[in-house]
Amino acid sequence: METLTSEFVRACSLDELKAKGRLVVHGRHPPILLVYDNGRAFALDNRCPHMGFPLERGSVADGILTCHWHHARFDLASGCTFDLWADDVPTCPVEVREPGEVWVKPVFGHADPAGHWRRRLQEGLAHNLDLVIAKAVRGQLVAGVPAPEIIRQVALFGLQNRDGWGVGLTILTAFGNLLPELPEEETYLALFHGARRVAADCESQPPRRDRAPLASRPDLAVLKRWLRHWTKVRHREAAERTLLTAIATGASPAALADLLVSAAADRVYADGGHLLDFINKACECLDLIGWEHASAVLPSVVGQLVSARGAEEATAWRHPIDLVALCEQAAQEIRSLPVAVSGGEPWSEHVGLAEALLGDDPNAILESLKAAMRAGASPSD
Numbered sequence: 001m002e003t004l005t006s007e008f009v010r011a012c013s014l015d016e017l018k019a020k021g022r023l024v025v026h027g028r029h030p031p032i033l034l035v036y037d038n039g040r041a042f043a044l045d046n047r048c049p050h051m052g053f054p055l056e057r058g059s060v061a062d063g064i065l066t067c068h069w070h071h072a073r074f075d076l077a078s079g080c081t082f083d084l085w086a087d088d089v090p091t092c093p094v095e096v097r098e099p100g101e102v103w104v105k106p107v108f109g110h111a112d113p114a115g116h117w118r119r120r121l122q123e124g125l126a127h128n129l130d131l132v133i134a135k136a137v138r139g140q141l142v143a144g145v146p147a148p149e150i151i152r153q154v155a156l157f158g159l160q161n162r163d164g165w166g167v168g169l170t171i172l173t174a175f176g177n178l179l180p181e182l183p184e185e186e187t188y189l190a191l192f193h194g195a196r197r198v199a200a201d202c203e204s205q206p207p208r209r210d211r212a213p214l215a216s217r218p219d220l221a222v223l224k225r226w227l228r229h230w231t232k233v234r235h236r237e238a239a240e241r242t243l244l245t246a247i248a249t250g251a252s253p254a255a256l257a258d259l260l261v262s263a264a265a266d267r268v269y270a271d272g273g274h275l276l277d278f279i280n281k282a283c284e285c286l287d288l289i290g291w292e293h294a295s296a297v298l299p300s301v302v303g304q305l306v307s308a309r310g311a312e313e314a315t316a317w318r319h320p321i322d323l324v325a326l327c328e329q330a331a332q333e334i335r336s337l338p339v340a341v342s343g344g345e346p347w348s349e350h351v352g353l354a355e356a357l358l359g360d361d362p363n364a365i366l367e368s369l370k371a372a373m374r375a376g377a378s379p380s381d
Helices: 014-020 113-127 130-142 147-160 167-181 184-202 220-232 236-248 253-265 270-289 291-307 323-335 350-359 362-374
Strands: 008-013 022-027 029-037 040-045 059-061 064-066 073-075 094-097 101-104
Touching (some): 008 014, 008 022, 029 101, 113 147, 130 184, 147 167, 147 184, 147 270, 167 184, 236 253, 236 291, 253 291
Antiparallel strands (some): 008 101, 022 029, 059 064
């Protein structure tokens, strides 16, 4: 490479490029592959976007550049790949100037990097391409896009392209909760692994069908009764429209969570506890991306809500001892305990109660519950 002028640099003479067919331009930039084909000069990044193999070792035929490592094929003029798993090759501007010299502009960037990588992330998610997802996440972070915004993009994709909450969204949300505690160099990995799991969940799945809230605006008490009823009779459309109506009324996050948890709790240990976990993670997801997206996020758990099987429906919980009846009796006894609210600090002995429950000591459990209720905590706390 020779004289530097403006933003272009001289690469070689046109006669030299014609004679060799291709050559590599080195400098303070990634190596640039120059190719002469069918009367035109083209300039591309010399590194295959799949795994970095030198494209100069590939072959060109009929305007198609083929990498000889994994046989990824690219349009020579645009760098676009014919094999989506390989991603596109970045190109740079090239000019032939008098008297027969080839000049290149060694810039592979984009006018709007954040917008470019946002589009690439959507494409990577849509085709479940780990390589494209990885590059797009990294590209957005380098472009200054905040990590919560990337989580929002991935979460909304997952919610629109799968009919119901999935494990991928749970993993994405869990990673999102961890981001404040992770060192900067690990943020990228958390976002990538969360995004790739969402993409895998959505592959070959039917997209979500939108439903609308009711035209009326009943109060929350009515909507809560309705949602519990529709859940009990397993009527998904009715349950979803009821929930969307609560969202449309401007119900608070706490009220919306209460609607869902109340309906879920009508079935004992529904789906082995996974239903409550999904509801919890859906609410945590909204804490990350904003509760203005409640109408997109919360209906995703309604399918599980109405189809969940409760422990009371399982033989193992009914025979030879009816455990459900014992649980109901214990719940009644707890409700009848005298409560003296101290008005002091909120009860915080959750760990002690959990240990008592896991230890299966009835006296310890009872004492923990009494302490909680004396402090003003409700049994649901």
